[in-house]
Amino acid sequence: MHGYRLKSIVRQLTISFATASMIIIDQHWLAPHQSRLAESVNPYNPVYQNTLAYRVD
Structure with missing residues (x-):
């Protein structure tokens, strides 16, 4: 369970960093x-x- 949470946090941080970049x-x-x-x-x-x-209204 903890490995999945860490993987999820790393994934979210990666996506956030990529978006910001x-x-x-x-x-x-x-x-x-x-x-x-x-x-x-x-x-x-x-x-x-x-x-x-010469702008037309």
Whole structure:
């Protein structure tokens, strides 16, 4: 019985660690893209201003 509990705890910890690792990797990959998007989408960018000017409601 104790071996099964240990196996279950190790399995849960492994799954938790793998999930956290994938989230960290995903956020690390996504951060530069969001940063570049934030740099280009601002009120001082003329391309963005033109896009807003021709936006259809």
